[in-house]
Each structure stands twice: as structure tokens, then as C-alpha cells.
Amino acid sequence: xxxxxxxxxxxxxxxxxxxxxxxxxxxxxxxxxxxxxxxxxxxxxxxxxxxxxxxxxxxxxxxxxxxxxxxxxxxxxxxxxxxxxxxxxxxxxxxxxxxxxxxxxxxxxxxxxxxxxxxxxxxxxxxxxxxxxxxxxxxxxxxxxxxxxxxxxxxxxxxxxxxxxxxxxxxxxxxxxxxxxxxxxxxxxxxxxxxxxxxxxxxxxxxxxxxxxxxxxxxxxxxxxxxxxxxxxxxxxxxxxxxxxxxxxxxxxxxxxxxxxxxxxxxxxxxxxxxxxxxxxxxxxxxxxxxxxxxxxxxxxxxxxxxxxxxxxxxxxxxxxxxxxxxxxxxxxxxxxxxxxxxxxxxxxxxxxxxxxxxxxxxxxxxxxxxxxxxxxxxxxxxxxxxxxxxxxxxxxxxxxxxxxxxxxxxxxxxxxxxxxxxxxxxxxxxxxxxxxxxxxxxxxxxxxxxxxxxxxxxxxxxxxxxxxxxxxxxxxxxxxxx
Numbered sequence: 001x002x003x004x005x006x007x008x009x010x011x012x013x014x015x016x017x018x019x020x021x022x023x024x025x026x027x028x029x030x031x032x033x034x035x036x037x038x039x040x041x042x043x044x045x046x047x048x049x050x051x052x053x054x055x056x057x058x059x060x061x062x063x064x065x066x067x068x069x070x071x072x073x074x075x076x077x078x079x080x081x082x083x084x085x086x087x088x089x090x091x092x093x094x095x096x097x098x099x100x101x102x103x104x105x106x107x108x109x110x111x112x113x114x115x116x117x118x119x120x121x122x123x124x125x126x127x128x129x130x131x132x133x134x135x136x137x138x139x140x141x142x143x144x145x146x147x148x149x150x151x152x153x154x155x156x157x158x159x160x161x162x163x164x165x166x167x168x169x170x171x172x173x174x175x176x177x178x179x180x181x182x183x184x185x186x187x188x189x190x191x192x193x194x195x196x197x198x199x200x201x202x203x204x205x206x207x208x209x210x211x212x213x214x215x216x217x218x219x220x221x222x223x224x225x226x227x228x229x230x231x232x233x234x235x236x237x238x239x240x241x242x243x244x245x246x247x248x249x250x251x252x253x254x255x256x257x258x259x260x261x262x263x264x265x266x267x268x269x270x271x272x273x274x275x276x277x278x279x280x281x282x283x284x285x286x287x288x289x290x291x292x293x294x295x296x297x298x299x300x301x302x303x304x305x306x307x308x309x310x311x312x313x314x315x316x317x318x319x320x321x322x323x324x325x326x327x328x329x330x331x332x333x334x335x336x337x338x339x340x341x342x343x344x345x346x347x348x349x350x351x352x353x354x355x356x357x358x359x360x361x362x363x364x365x366x367x368x369x370x371x372x373x374x375x376x377x378x379x380x381x382x383x384x385x386x387x388x389x390x391x392x393x394x395x396x397x398x399x400x401x402x403x404x405x406x407x408x409x410x411x412x413x414x415x416x417x418x419x420x421x422x423x424x425x426x427x428x429x430x431x432x433x434x435x436x437x438x439x440x441x442x443x444x445x446x447x448x449x450x451x452x453x454x455x456x457x458x459x460x461x462x463x464x465x466x467x468x469x470x471x472x473x474x475x476x477x478x479x480x481x482x483x
């Protein structure tokens with residue numbers, strides 16, 4: 001063979017080798033990535049070949065697939081779409097998925113590892129493949145109450161069962177109708193998605209667990225008081241009762257709401273500071289403890305911690321380390337303290353559950369089409385940030401705050417309610433973020449709650465957590481207690 005022919009033969013062999021490597025790479029190593037690529041039309045059609053499993057609340061579907069007479073065999077539909085959209089998320093052509101649709105997509109589509117034998121069986125028997133059903137922990141009565149109570153406010157309500165971590169309600173507004181994103185017209189989906197992206201108020205964001213985190217305001221006094229009580233400070237320990245507090249190392253000062261002192265007298269106790277929601281004594285106690293004590297306690301409650309419910313929850317944050325002027329502000333929920341509403345509900349859940357936070361969870365069970373239970377919810381400890389004794393003291397603080405303190409609009413006749421309000425600043429001229437968190441009944445807690453209302457509830461800097469957020473929480477608590 002001539003040298004030229006040898007060169008040609010070598011080149012041809014190399015080309016075949018390259019083709020073999022490329023084909024092998026595509027077929028074996030890039031299969032999952034290509035299947036998940038939204039530009040893969042073949043994979044897109046195939047994903048609609050199987051009947052996607054339903055998402056259920058109280059045994060009733062809030063997301064389901066029905067037969068379709070177009071190129072896609074099934075149409076995803078969402079009964080009561082807006083009511084549950086922040087929980088279900090959406091499942092779309094070309095725009096991916098969110099919420100439970102995304103986080104449990106493998107179970108819903110029938111492709112989870114635990115469904116492998118079922119897939120093999122469907123191939124052998126010729127049965128049409130079906131996904132598993134997902135039953136949520138959401139209580140439809142409580143969810144509807146939270147939706148109605150929040151009304152037209154921009155904000156969120158999240159309610160949790162303290163003893164188990166089961167999430168009973170999760171409402172976020174403004175919201176959207178996932179049916180508009182589930183149509184089989186790709187351009188219509190893109191248009192609807194872009195419209196929601198451009199809409200005011202970020203309706204696609206589940207404010208309970210994600211988005212721009214909120215300053216917690218005075219709800220953070222639960223954490224500060226916890227840290228104080230577990231660092232040698234007692235409920236009756238006092239600070240000077242000032243009307244203005246100079247921030248250490250700064251020319252700035254802080255004041256209490258209303259500008260006066262915290263009740264009467266020359267000194268003020270930790271309990272009074274909590275019940276009346278006074279900023280200055282909390283700042284003083286915070287500086288007395290030191291930044292590491294406060295930061296460690298915040299982290300014990302779950303700050304900077306990863307959590308999936310099964311959707312990923314954005315971690316709450318606190319500045320660390322802090323100078324004393326920043327520490328003073330952080331002690332009453334300002335500075336760079338930022339939280340999710342779910343995290344604040346976990347503050348109250350810890351107090352309600354004798355110091356233990358059970359891992360919040362949205363899923364009760366996952367069941368295969370043959371009724372085999374693939375996954376069953378079991379309560380799981382998430383954190384133990386405070387002792388039982390500390391939780392008992394804080395519970396008394398929170399009951400007093402509702403009975404005769406800064407959270408009186410959460411009172412329920414015949415029921416002992418524990419609560420804490422917050423009216424958080426966002427900027428010198430910006431509307432406040434309004435909060436309520438608490439639990440009921442205080443002596444046998446069935447529900448812990450967090451309510452957030454953005455933009456001052458339309459009252460700029462005139463609204464407060466007690467005037468706007470507490471009545472919303474009251475209606476949701478009543479819905480739970482009436483069952």
C-alpha cells in the first residue's frame with residue numbers, strides 16, 4: 001500500500017473512531033441532559049405519552065392530567081389553579097416546571113427509581129404508563145381561609161402543625177393561574193410566561209420560601225429573647241428605660257415605636273420589652289450578649305441552613321460578625337437580618353413545641369397507580385434551638401403580648417393565643433413590612449403561623465403588624481381551631 005493510501009486509511013479510521021466516540025457519548029453519557037433539554041421536541045412529546053400523576057389535597061386533585069386530542073396525549077389542568085399555584089407550581093411546554101411539579105417531577109412522571117419495576121411491568125403487559133399521585137399536607141379549609149384573609153394584600157401566609165412540621169397552608173400573593181402555562185401552544189406559553197415575568201409584584205415567586213427575603217422586624221425578638229434567656233439573662237433582668245438609644249460607636253440613635261419609653265419606670269425588664277415590643281431595651285440586651293451569642297442562636301433556629309419541603313427554601317441570613325451598632329439594630333430585626341416567612345413560622349413552632357422545630361414538609365404520601373405507597377411522611381426533627389424551659393417562658397411572653405401587649409388584634413374569645421407582631425423598616429421613606437407570628441391554643445398548640453403584608457398594607461408607614469397582619473392570622477387560626 002502506498003504512503004498516500006495509508007494516510008487516507010488512517011484518516012478514515014480516525015473519522016470512524018471520532019464518530020463512534022461521539023455517538024457513544026450522546027447515547028450513554030448525555031442521555032439525561034438531552035432528555036431534559038427543553039429544545040428536545042422528541043423528549044417533550046414523549047413526556048406527555050404517560051399520564052402524569054395527580055397532586056392531591058384532601059384527596060381531591062389540584063393538578064391532574066386529562067386525555068387530549070392533539071399531538072400531546074394528555075393535558076395538565078389545575079382545578080382552583082390560583083389558590084394552590086405557589087404550591088403546585090406549573091408544568092409547561094418549553095418553560096420547565098416549578099413547585100411540586102418540579103421537585104417531585106420524577107414521581108409524577110413515573111420515572112423515579114422506586115417506579116422502575118412498574119415501568120418494566122407496563123412494557124411487558126402493554127399497559128399505558130402512569131405517574132404516581134402526590135398527597136399534600138395542605139388542609140383545604142385552612143388554605144381557603146388563608147387565601148380569603150390575605151385578600152388583595154401583597155404578602156403571604158404560611159401555617160404549620162408544630163408537633164409534626166406538616167404545612168397546613170401556604171398562600172402567596174399576587175399569584176397566577178398555572179392553567180395559562182399548561183396549554184399545548186408553545187407560543188401561547190411563552191407569551192403567558194413573559195407576561196407573568198413582567199407583571200408587577202412578581203406573581204411567580206412563592207413568597208413563603210423564596211424571592212427577596214424580608215426584614216423580620218420585631219418578630220426577631222423571639223430569637224433575641226431566646227438568646228438572652230439562655231445566656232444568663234432572666235425574664236426580670238432590666239435595662240435603663242430610655243426614649244433614645246445612641247448606637248455604640250455611631251452618631252445615630254434608635255427609638256421605640258411612638259418615640260417614648262417602654263412603659264413607665266426608670267428600668268424595663270426583658271419580659272416587658274417583649275410584650276410591648278420595645279426596640280431600645282432589645283438593642284441593649286443584644287449589645288450586652290454580644291454578636292456571637294445572637295448569631296449562634298439565629299443559626300440554631302435555622303438561619304444559613306439548607307431546607308427542602310421538598311421545594312428548596314431560601315436560607316434566612318444575619319450579618320456576622322457585627323460591630324455593636326449593627327448588633328443593636330439586628331437585635332430587633334433590622335440591619336441585615338433577612339428571613340423567609342416559613343422561617344418566622346418556625347420561630348413560633350419552636351416555642352409551641354417545647355423548643356423543638358420539626359422539619360416543615362408539604363408531602364403526606366406518594367402512591368403508585370397500583371396503590372403501593374412509595375413514600376409516607378414521617379415527622380423529623382429539624383432543630384432544637386431552645387430548651388423546654390426557655391420555650392415555656394417565651395410562650396408566656398407571647399400570650400401576654402396578645403392579651404395586653406402589642407398583638408391584641410390576634411385575640412380569640414375563649415382561646416389562649418400566643419403571638420408576636422412586627423413592623424419592619426425597609427428604608428427611610430419606604431412602606432413598612434408588616435408581620436404577625438404565633439400559635440394557638442397556647443396550652444396545646446395545633447398550629448403555628450406567620451403572616452407578612454408588604455408595602456405597609458397600602459398604608460405606607462401608618463400600618464402596623466397589629467392593625468393589619470394580626471387580624472389575618474386570627475382568621476386562619478380560627479379556621480384551624482374550628483375543625
